Amino acid sequence: MLGKLPSGRKNWDRSFKLHFIHTSFWDMEMHSYLVDLSTRKIPNQPRILPGQLLTPYRSSWKPCQLDGRDAELVHYFASTAFSSLAIFNQDAAAFRDLLIQMALSDGTVSSRAVLFALLAVASQHRDGLQCRAVQFKISAISALAKSAENGTLSTTEAAQHVTAGMLLCSFEIHASSETGGQWLWYVRGVKDIIEKSHLDTQINKSFVAELLDWVYYHNVIAQFSILHWRYGPVESMFAKQLDLKGWEWILGPNRLQRTNRVRPSHRILQFLSDIFNVLFQAFEQRDTMEKFVGRLNILEGRASTVVEISERYGKFSTQETTDATDMVKLYQTAAMLYLARVSESISGELRNMKPLLDNAFALLCRMRTCELQFPLLVLGCEARTDEQRNMILDLVWRTEKTTYVRSLDCLRRALRALWIQEDLASDQDCVPKYMDRLSAIISITRFIPSLV
Numbered sequence: 384m385l386g387k388l389p390s391g392r393k394n395w396d397r398s399f400k401l402h403f404i405h406t407s408f409w410d411m412e413m414h415s416y417l418v419d420l421s422t423r424k425i426p427n428q429p430r431i432l433p434g435q436l437l438t439p440y441r442s443s444w445k446p447c448q449l450d451g452r453d454a455e456l457v458h459y460f461a462s463t464a465f466s467s468l469a470i471f472n473q474d475a476a477a478f479r480d481l482l483i484q485m486a487l488s489d490g491t492v493s494s495r496a497v498l499f500a501l502l503a504v505a506s507q508h509r510d511g512l513q514c515r516a517v518q519f520k521i522s523a524i525s526a527l528a529k530s531a532e533n534g535t536l537s538t539t540e541a542a543q544h545v546t547a548g549m550l551l552c553s554f555e556i557h558a559s560s561e562t563g564g565q566w567l568w569y570v571r572g573v574k575d576i577i578e579k580s581h582l583d584t585q586i587n588k589s590f591v592a593e594l595l596d597w598v599y600y601h602n603v604i605a606q607f608s609i610l611h612w613r614y615g616p617v618e619s620m621f622a623k624q625l626d627l628k629g630w631e632w633i634l635g636p637n638r639l640q641r642t643n644r645v646r647p648s649h650r651i652l653q654f655l656s657d658i659f660n661v662l663f664q665a666f667e668q669r670d671t672m673e674k675f676v677g678r679l680n681i682l683e684g685r686a687s688t689v690v691e692i693s694e695r696y697g698k699f700s701t702q703e704t705t706d707a708t709d710m711v712k713l714y715q716t717a718a719m720l721y722l723a724r725v726s727e728s729i730s731g732e733l734r735n736m737k738p739l740l741d742n743a744f745a746l747l748c749r750m751r752t753c754e755l756q757f758p759l760l761v762l763g764c765e766a767r768t769d770e771q772r773n774m775i776l777d778l779v780w781r782t783e784k785t786t787y788v789r790s791l792d793c794l795r796r797a798l799r800a801l802w803i804q805e806d807l808a809s810d811q812d813c814v815p816k817y818m819d820r821l822s823a824i825i826s827i828t829r830f831i832p833s834l835v
Contacts, residue, residue: 412463453502457483460505467508467789468553469835471600471755472648472711473593481590485546493536493543496526500550504557512558520554523547538591541580545594548573552601556833557789564830567609570601596649603652604757604835606659610666611818613826647689647711654689655718658682662725676730683726686719709750716743717758720765724817740765747774752782756794756834763798764821772802793832797824 449457465479486498503519510516527547530536536544552569577583577598586592661682665675716739723734743762753759759775766772775798779791801824808814815823825832 456502456505456509457487457498459509460501464505464508467504467557468550469556469601469754469833470597471652471714471835472646472707473596478593478597481593482546482550485543485590491540491543492526492530493540493547496523496530496547497543497550499523499526500547500554503554504550507554507557516554520551523551536576536580538580538582538585538588541576541582542591542594544576544580545573545582545598548576549594549597549601556835566833567605567831570598570605573598574602599649599652601833601835603656603659605831605833606656606663607757608825608831608834610659610662611822611825612828612831613822648714650689651711651714651718654682654685655721657685658718658722658725665729676726679722679726679729682722686722689715689718706751709746710753710755713743713746713750713753713758713762714755716746717761721761724764728817728819736765744771744774747778750778752785753778754782754788754791756791759794760797760834763801764817766802767805772798793828794834797827797832800824800827 461479461483465482466475468478470478482497482501486494486501488494499519500523503516503523506513506516506519527544530540530544548569552566552573555566555569577595582591583595586595658679661675661678720736720739720743723736723739726732727734743765747753747762759779763772763775766775776795779795779798782788783791801820804815804820804824
């Protein structure tokens with residue numbers, strides 16, 4: 384508190400101005416950053432101002448009926464927690480603004496559902512899994528149920544349901560060690576909303592397109608986890624009480640498609656989805672898996688078109704766009720490596736992987752951070768030397784230290800278990816197949832992991 388104090392009792396009744404200076408979470412983060420700078424042991428270590436220490440977010444949307452604690456959580460989400468949301472090749476700041484706008488734009492029940500889900504994510508990110516975060520989650524689910532009672536949803540309401548569902552999905556992913564794989568329920572439910580409300584026919588609206596991109600990314604990588612998870616029958620986790628079986632039900636409607644065919648990230652995700660669809664069918668018919676070799680070969684031929692698009696997309700100059708391009712290229716390389724190894728496992732024909740591997744590790748070497756778990760796991764399968772393995776672990780460590788992503792412990796455990804098995808098999812005549820090895824490592828978790 385600052386102000387000119389009165390000089391004597393006579394002046395006490397006169398009006399004078401007091402100024403209140405509020406110490407926020409952002410101020411404490413800046414303090415920690417400055418303390419860290421002064422205590423660094425390596426003088427020439429890069430001193431890059433973290434993204435969360437840029438000018439604090441100021442929303443043009445006024446929180447309606449929010450108390451001080453909730454308003455503070457909204458600002459915490461805007462400045463920090465939003466970076467824990469798993470998106471791929473989307474403008475993070477613009478996407479954050481879209482989510483906040485949908486939460487605060489009106490006082491409808493569906494808007495309140497978004498707000499409660501957003502508060503749940505922020506509360507959990509800041510304070511861990513505790514009663515207040517869980518209460519926000521319950522309030523969001525209740526609001527969604529109440530909104531659905533009205534019957535047919537408008538485009539805006541359907542988009543708000545999708546937003547709330549994906550925020551709750553993010554909540555469960557962030558707390559994956561304490562939950563029963565519930566994140567996949569939300570992905571499945573959101574796809575139902577999209578299908579029943581025909582939201583995928585409204586992609587000419589930019590906010591709808593951005594939301595569908597978010598869902599599409601989670602949906603595609605969920606296919607990878609479902610494909611490889613072997614802890615127990617996948618359908619038993621979701622369909623036992625509903626008397627439903629099969630991965631087709633778990634994955635849900637297949638109408639959900641990429642919204643921008645030009646964007647390289649969409650082409651890469653579609654490429655991955657096509658691979659997973661072939662493998663699901665192959666695993667259903669193990670006695671005739673060889674007949675799927677031809678389909679995998681066709682996909683390998685298509686990989687060249689993905690490369691061309693990625694190369695055209697990579698002609699940028701700024702650091703931000705260079706980082707985004709590297710992420711796209713990393714995903715592209717991981718997808719091509721995965722397809723080549725899978726084809727080897729099924730056909731027995733070896734591929735020349737050296738050019739791909741050289742490009743992949745050159746990319747990793749120049750990346751400062753990377754929170755994309757799927758490509759890191761796939762490239763981890765190829766890390767044979769201590770130098771390559773340290774490179775990946777250092778990248779994971781830097782990512783957790785310099786950004787506010789969720790914990791990458793699941794990825795780290797999988798990598799270590801994978802490398803131990805690689806080393807144990809290095810002097811054996813019988814080497815486990817790629818698919819078997821990858822499935823066994825992913826299955827060390829009790830619940831289906833999210834690798835977005």
